[in-house]
Amino acid sequence: MKKTYLLTPGPTPIPERVLQSQAATIPHHRTPEFEKLFGAVQLSLQSLFQTSQPVLTLASSGTGAMEAALVNLFSPGDRVICLNAGKFGERWVKLAKAYGLDPFEVRAPTGEALGKQDLETARAQIVGPIAGVLFQANETSTGVALPTQEITQWCQENQCLSVCDAITACGVIPLPMDAWGIDALITGSQKALMIPPGLAFIALSEKAWARQSQSRLPKFYFDLARERKLQAKNQTAWTPAISLICGLHASFLEIEKTGWPVLFRRFDVLARATRAGVLAMGLELLSPNAPSTSVTAVQLPMPPEAGAKIPKIMRDRYGVVVAGGQDELQGKIVRLSHLGYMGPFDMMTALQALEWSLCDQGANIRSGSGVAGALQVLTQERDILFS
Numbered sequence: 001m002k003k004t005y006l007l008t009p010g011p012t013p014i015p016e017r018v019l020q021s022q023a024a025t026i027p028h029h030r031t032p033e034f035e036k037l038f039g040a041v042q043l044s045l046q047s048l049f050q051t052s053q054p055v056l057t058l059a060s061s062g063t064g065a066m067e068a069a070l071v072n073l074f075s076p077g078d079r080v081i082c083l084n085a086g087k088f089g090e091r092w093v094k095l096a097k098a099y100g101l102d103p104f105e106v107r108a109p110t111g112e113a114l115g116k117q118d119l120e121t122a123r124a125q126i127v128g129p130i131a132g133v134l135f136q137a138n139e140t141s142t143g144v145a146l147p148t149q150e151i152t153q154w155c156q157e158n159q160c161l162s163v164c165d166a167i168t169a170c171g172v173i174p175l176p177m178d179a180w181g182i183d184a185l186i187t188g189s190q191k192a193l194m195i196p197p198g199l200a201f202i203a204l205s206e207k208a209w210a211r212q213s214q215s216r217l218p219k220f221y222f223d224l225a226r227e228r229k230l231q232a233k234n235q236t237a238w239t240p241a242i243s244l245i246c247g248l249h250a251s252f253l254e255i256e257k258t259g260w261p262v263l264f265r266r267f268d269v270l271a272r273a274t275r276a277g278v279l280a281m282g283l284e285l286l287s288p289n290a291p292s293t294s295v296t297a298v299q300l301p302m303p304p305e306a307g308a309k310i311p312k313i314m315r316d317r318y319g320v321v322v323a324g325g326q327d328e329l330q331g332k333i334v335r336l337s338h339l340g341y342m343g344p345f346d347m348m349t350a351l352q353a354l355e356w357s358l359c360d361q362g363a364n365i366r367s368g369s370g371v372a373g374a375l376q377v378l379t380q381e382r383d384i385l386f387s
């Protein structure tokens with residue numbers, strides 16, 4: 001027998017009460033009972049997005065909402081700038097190509113962010129209008145935070161739509177959609193919202209809704225105009241993922257006991273503590289210049305063949321499930337996640353399992369140095385962590 005810990009940036013751990021709410025007898029979706037619950041969920045989503053626009057709930061993984069954004073906002077041949085800081089930025093490029101848009105890809109060096117300056121450079125190379133900028137608020141594959149407000153502001157100044165994949169940022173850092181003028185804000189269920197995979201969420205600004213009616217890409221399942229009409233009546237166009245929505249309702253009840261502002265401060269503490277722990281072990285961050293509040297990517301001090309074993313040792317020997325690197329980062333990093341249902345003890349668990357696994361592979365790390373480094377931050381911030 002071994003106790004296991006799920007410390008990946010999606011799916012994330014699920015609180016007991018949330019799990020139980022999904023095991024209850026399923027209500028039919030065309031009943032006053034379900035419609036009332038869905039109405040409450042929609043209000044909670046609006047308060048998370050800080051928007052007066054409806055936040056639409058879709059039955060799909062997060063990528064479904066990314067696809068929904070493209071097919072509802074653009075037309076064939078539209079020029080879009082894709083800010084590619086990793087795997088998920090690359091997904092925007094692939095999606096845009098799949099739908100016959102004309103993506104202009106801006107690639108960041110591994111572990112770096114992209115911002116206004118990169119958009120200026122792109123603008124200078126592009127002839128003709130730019131329909132939108134597609135980006136991640138947080139690039140999960142490299143643990144990089146992109147400057148969402150700066151990018152959004154650039155979009156407003158350059159008359160194009162800002163389309164923000166905030167799947168691992170929403171619910172971790174404040175992203176006030178209306179105040180910043182984000183045109184499409186997207187998140188998913190299995191990251192900060194602490195429920196299983198299967199729901200995606202998207203809200204559009206007034207400007208984006210005006211574009212929606214003119215967009216000429218084909219759409220059916222993800223026709224957001226149709227969803228908006230029905231979700232205003234607490235219904236959905238297709239059978240909703242009822243159990244997941246019940247889970248989300250329970251999750252919001254837990255979240256709202258503490259409130260987002262305090263949770264945002266806690267995630268900031270967990271992220272700072274994790275980075276401090278990593279540095280105290282003598283390791284390096286992949287993204288020291290724009291580190292994410294959601295996930296910390298740690299460079300492994302060994303060749304990739306040995307490095308690839310680290311997440312496996314952490315999982316198989318110590319029961320701590322973390323994410324490794326993908327593609328060219330395979331064997332070069334591990335990613336320690338601190339979003340969703342996570343607390344300070346989880347960070348200590350992750351750091352200690354990392355230390356033991358590295359030592360198993362011959363690294364020389366002072367015993368307990370990671371946890372001690374993290375405690376430098378955590379001990380001071382107990383009032384925020386345990387308020």
Ligand SMILES: *Cc1c(COP(=O)(O)O)cnc(C)c1O
Pocket residue numbers: 010061062063064088136138139140165166167168188197
């Ligand atoms: C998890 C994630 C997604 C969505 O992936 P799905 O597998 O479709 O849920 C998209 N963008 C980012 C940044 C993510 O972390």
